[in-house]
Amino acid sequence: MRKKPYRIALLFNANKVYDRDIISGIGEYIHASNASWDVYIEDDFVIAKDVISHWSGDGIIADFDDLELAKTLLRKDMPIVGIGSSYHDERMYPEIPYVATDNDSVVELAYKHLKDKGITQFAFYGLPDVESKLWSYEREQAFKRLMKKYGHDHWVYRGLRSSSKTWEYSMHRLSDWVKQLPKGTGIIAVTDARARHLLQVCDNSDIIVPDDLAIIGVDNERVARHLTRVSLSSVEHSCRKMGFNACKMLHKKLEGGEIKNSRIVVPATRIFERQSSSYQAIQDPSVIKSLHYIRTHIKDGIKVYHVLDELRLSRSNLEMRFKNELGHTIHHEIHNTRLNMACSILSSTEIPISDVFSMCGYPSLQYMYSVFSKNMGMTPKEYRKAKLSNEAL
Known part of the structure; x- marks a missing residue:
């Protein structure tokens, strides 16, 4: 008799390459293991909050960067694996099987890439609402620790929330900040989306990238990479590996096996170098x-x-x-x-x-x-x- 398939819900807002690649990694595990799973995911790839209360399947893999979702899921009596940010403070991790993207390695890869170009002063462009996006706060803190460790001059700007109503004002404020940075500064943006803000501001302010300012983002976002004239360098997460490991952990838990390492922190390993960070120390x-x-x-x-x-x-x-x-x-x-x-x-x-x-x-x-x-x-x-x-x- 054929074994009854496990019913698994995937709770991700797959409007970002980060989530889409995690889902791809989950799919790769299912195919590689020949596991019999019925996977539930919303047709439009968003998190439907009512799924949490109505889901009576066998397990869940979810985006724990959504803090409200994570809080609700931790009250649910069901095998759950979380995927999300790494934390410098160990107490921040949830007490369930968890796979994290290594924020320290993300920022350090970007830093070393710029430093190898001859850059000696750095800036970080983050997000304003770090209370709801702890991964942004973690990357900002990782940047500050690196700057302190190596003694570099550095600047941090969180900017403003971007919306159609505030777009022009927030870009003017970002322009004011960028213009104050010394020439030859390397800027690490917390995401590719924020890096695009920088490229647009520089283009409109006659700031030459990468000669005046070198810029690198995070995510290697494929969909929007050509929305700026200057191609964007970016750090790529190992998202497929994260999804694969999360799926493997859940499968073991469903089979009644013991998970020896209930937390896996997956480092970023690759930078896609493009025009925005092809800096050369030129004086003329x-x-x-x-x-x-x-x-x-x-x-x-x-x-x-x-x-x-x-x-x-x-x-x-x-x-x-x-x-x-x-x-x-x-x-x-x-x-x-x-x-x-x-x-x-x-x-x-x-x-x-x-x-x-x-x-x-x-x-x-x-x-x-x-x-x-x-x-x-x-x-x-x-x-x-x-x-x-x-x-x-």
């Missing part, structure tokens, strides 16, 4: 302006003479400055910028390759194929396939 203002012009006009098919016209300098003068600061020519910088942009689009979007060449300023599709063959040892199609295969691992 003409080179900084040239790099900004190249990055923002690369899709227009610019050549060296366009850069010279913009800077109003002779070629020999500007070439000498490039050699002194970067060790290569203006043409080489244009070539690298165009190739890097093509690689980024191919690896992070599904835009047809036949459209990519013009987006990057290549004169023809055939020419882009020739560049990839010479520099990457493969065609653009092969490059996209290889990157997608690596990301799936």
